[in-house]
Amino acid sequence: MAARNTAFLLVGLLALFRTWGVTADVEVNMEDRVEVFRGETASITCMFTSSEGVGGIMIQWFYVTKTGEKQKIFYQDPTGTVVDEGTPFTDRISVNGTGATGEIVMTISDVQLEDELEFICLIKGLTEGTGEGRTKLKVFVTPDFPTIESVQTGFSLNEGPSKIGTCEVKNGFPRPNITWYRNKAPLRVAQDVVKVVLSTTVESSGLFSVTSELIMKVMKEDKDDLFYCEINYFVPGGLRMTETPNINITVYYPSTAVRVWVESPKGHIKEGDSVELQCRGDGNKPSSIFTISHKGVEYATNVLVLDNVTRRNSGDYECTSMDMDTYEDISGNTTVFVHYLDPAVVTAEDPVVMAQGEMTATCNALSSLDTQIVWMKDGEVVSTGNSLILKDATFDSAGEYLCVVTALEIEGMETSATLDVEVQGQPEIMKPDYTEMEESFGSTVDLNCNARGFPTPSVTWTTSDGKTLSSTSHRKTRGHVHSQVSIKVTSDITAFCNASNDFGTDAVTFNIAAKGNGVIIAVIIICILLLAILGSVLYFLYKKGKICGRSGKQDLTKDNSGKDNIVVEMKGDNTEEAVLLGVNGEKQPPSHQGGAYLDVQK
Template identity: 70%
Template structure:
């Protein structure tokens, strides 16, 4: 729909009819009024004898966000067609004065100039449904006004409706800030807890304080001070400060603000982050306890004591054990590598730095112990077949368990170890481990060294017959048991002594290695001896040929056989000189070194052949 601008200058007056509200007129609109009167005369000539009835209905409000587009609908009914109606839109100033923004009759549609709506409105009229819609683009806060739709028939039937345009703006996310310093509990005056702020909302948002999900209401122990700021944009910013009579229980309280604000069609709510405050309150009792280790304590542990009052006011703390007094830092005392002498009562004393009032608490500590293990005897030398008994004991504050181990395997339990009918297998190191089952890791140990005297005994390997290739090197090993440790010598069958490559000697065993280069069949002996006897072990080494050489020889033989067959075949065919009818002539060395003479037996003609088998002319013969 095209919008026609009004005349450049308008002087506004209002006239009253006997049966209706004031009507808007302009001295520059005489032509329009004349046209209206002419239209009225036309209706009178058509025989209308009764006043036309016009009825208008509108919603009481239209709600829209700032910056959006608003549509205000005016519904009407009339006995006359749309061409016989005058439509006007007004808005009402806060002073109550009406301002015209739009005029329409059968001949024109005019948007009033120089108003806040001049460039932002349009009007659509639908005669079939009786709707007149005023559309306002880019709604601003100043547009929150009351709008009047006035419809008048040419026969002076008139009706109007009113709608309030409400504008909304969602506020920014609210913020909360708690006090940075601590608050004393049980004070006679209220203490500041914190402040909440929400900015740029319209209409004005509302702030409610909560403590542990329960709203705080103003009372003699709760004070809420709110302030409102109207920003240059016209939006509202609200700040709220909470003051409270703080109790000790508030040390665990969570405070936050709930902000409620209006939106088109309803109300919305948002919450700030939650904050807590530091509440200071004096101690009424002191508690001291062992923080670590949990459970029973053993010698060598580090003990951590904690000493705390049930308040949090500043205080100095010390811990006494007998005549010894320890300084405590951060309510904690660490005693490292404790012994049984540190068992007993420990008293923690807390002194208020302001009132010097002392409070104390006590705890008792017992340090369990396990004395060193004693094994009797700790060293034994026995002959094979003998018996021996060893004992193992350790003094402890708790029940103990004793076990004997050899080579990582448990061989006996209890304080006594019985060794009977001993052999070389019996020899070795025995560990006696005494442990306290009630305390994990509390154990000590001692050893028993057992030697079994006897002639050397060579541990026979799995294979003593060995095949090795000629020119290779083989390592021979010899493991000998015996006590005292035997001496080991390597020899060959003809009595030659072999140089030992490496040898490891222990109290009752020797491990020897010799490296032998294989040139032919060989027998090597490991000879072991001590004061109780001797033992020997023979290694038989069989030298075998190199497989690669054998294959090469076989191939050469096959090639020679093939060559012989070829030569024989050529001989039989007469291709080789020396057979009757043919003879080889060796020409004297001359400039024709590359010429061979072949004599044919049937014609006896001589033909000269070149190196490549080509016939040469007779002039070259």
């Protein structure tokens, strides 16, 4: 009831003011634009002042349709507020403030693209005074990351403007902008040189997708250029930028010069190497054909591999590049030199078989490089230079000499040859460590003899009593003989090793003393003496009758209870009898005598 009375009172006051002819001044202030991302909440503020004060005013909110019509969405006066039904904002707006403070804020939740409209705040005073403010709501959507695609084919210089690539950015709002860059500098459109074709698509969502094609006349200088696109798009409060990755293009241009070179090996080339030659022009047209030629032989390639080269591969190599579009050709050349080192050749001034004295030999190898020559024997360097001079040659000078020829400028370039030297002379027997020795009686001794000489000597074994011994081992090598005999020691022995050839003889004497033979003889003599003494004793006893009776029978008169009453009679096959005394006079059976029998008589 109070509110209704208040409303009537206000209406009455308005009528009174109109009657008095008083008009109120109302001033409204609003931002030109409010910016927000799609899906967020927008806040639109309406500030106003009135000469009548801020009480008892009427507030209305409108939006301007796409066709330019005003559509009310909210009404407020001192009696209450009304949100208009059936508008796009019915369920999404709210208004804060009663006008008592001079500020009204309308919020729109979940802003969409179609909300990008102009909104009007209308303030009406108690009299006819009215004020109006307008704000445009701007909605933004960040676009997807842009893409760039280059044309995969190459470009020839004699072609007109060609499509270089395409940039595309999708789903932005408002419409994004695309700018082409070459080497970080923006490309400017120029007639018959640079052209940019733009196309814009409005998606069903209302977002914008933009495509930009770059068409350009390509020059040789563009072969190393990098192209990319810059995308500019608006956001609340400013402008943002992003860039695509770089692309480059293939520009085909004819060669103006050709170069041919040895790719491998680096440095000197020697016989036996594999050589790779490469040819390249300063152009890159795929229609160019390369040919490498040498001494009239042509190879249709720009990479030539020569295996196991020889000095015949030396010379000039020419590479020719022909443009199949114009049939023009250009060429370049290089020189290849294959170094060589022939097998070493040894020439001896004197025969290889030489008498003791002096010998000279030479060694040479034909080479394209300076060489070093050394002579080696048994792994040791014995001379340098191509000449080998042997002075006062002896048997030690004989053997195999190796001549090594090396080209120092190229690692591993080496050749060699051998020279066999034989020194003539009478045999020499290397003196053994022991020629005087004592060995046990009955033992076996091995004697060794090593002789050298040329011609290779013959070796024989003899003893001091003129016997010839057979060797158990006999080995011959060049100019050397090793011989061995085995001797059983039964007495003192003197053995001779004899070596001989056409130039003379040599010998070595071995003396072997037999240990222990005098002691054995003494033992034998003592044994014989002892046997003689024993025989004499037995004979004496026999003569005394202590052992056997000299007659065939002998009566014994002594008691058979004593040892002296025993008589032994022995009888053999030759009718001789013998008596054997048994113990206590007992008769022994014949079996105890081995072919004789016992007859015991008491």
